[in-house]
Amino acid sequence: MKRFIRDLGQKLLLKQHRFPGQISLDGYNTVKTFRQFDDRYTAPLHGFPDAEEYWRLSSAKPHLAQIRIPTLLINALDDPFLGPGSFPYEIARQNPHLFLETPHYGGHVGFVNFRDTDYWSEKRAFRFIQEQQ
Incomplete structure (x- = not known):
């Protein structure tokens, strides 16, 4: 999990440069789980209020x-x-x-x-x- 979250941070760094003002890495070191990552980044970037709603509506x-x-x-x-x-x-x-x-x-x-x-x-x-x- 630690390695994956770290790797996601590296990908976010690249996206932060491509999409200025949309992604902040301030406090990224506090993200430890998928839920935290999806709550903070995935869900809002795709129009969802939180990870739970993102997971529920995106699941097959x-x-x-x-x-x-x-x-x-x-x-x-x-x-x-x-x-x-x-x-x-x-x-x-x-x-x-x-x-x-x-x-x-x-x-x-x-x-x-x-x-x-x-x-x-x-x-x-x-x-x-x-x-x-």
Whole structure:
């Protein structure tokens, strides 16, 4: 978390130069969590009053039950950004068009195979498309 917040600060520094007057890094060292970051930067910059409202209105989760074409949703269980409540197991069980896969490892949008240049998730998505034909 510490490293990620620090890296986000570096990105904000670049954006501060591109968008003068819209981003202030004063007191950035007090930001320690995603909620604090999103409350202070992400939500207001995108027209939301706070992180909670941003997360609620930007989430795809409420729409998953309405999926009517075969859809593969992959997310690793070791994703550092998502807690156990983030995985829509019950929605996937109830929707025959939603295929949820939660491998133990893969991180956040990872699934890197260091033996070659292909990502496991890309190969899995291609296989899923073939399975649906």
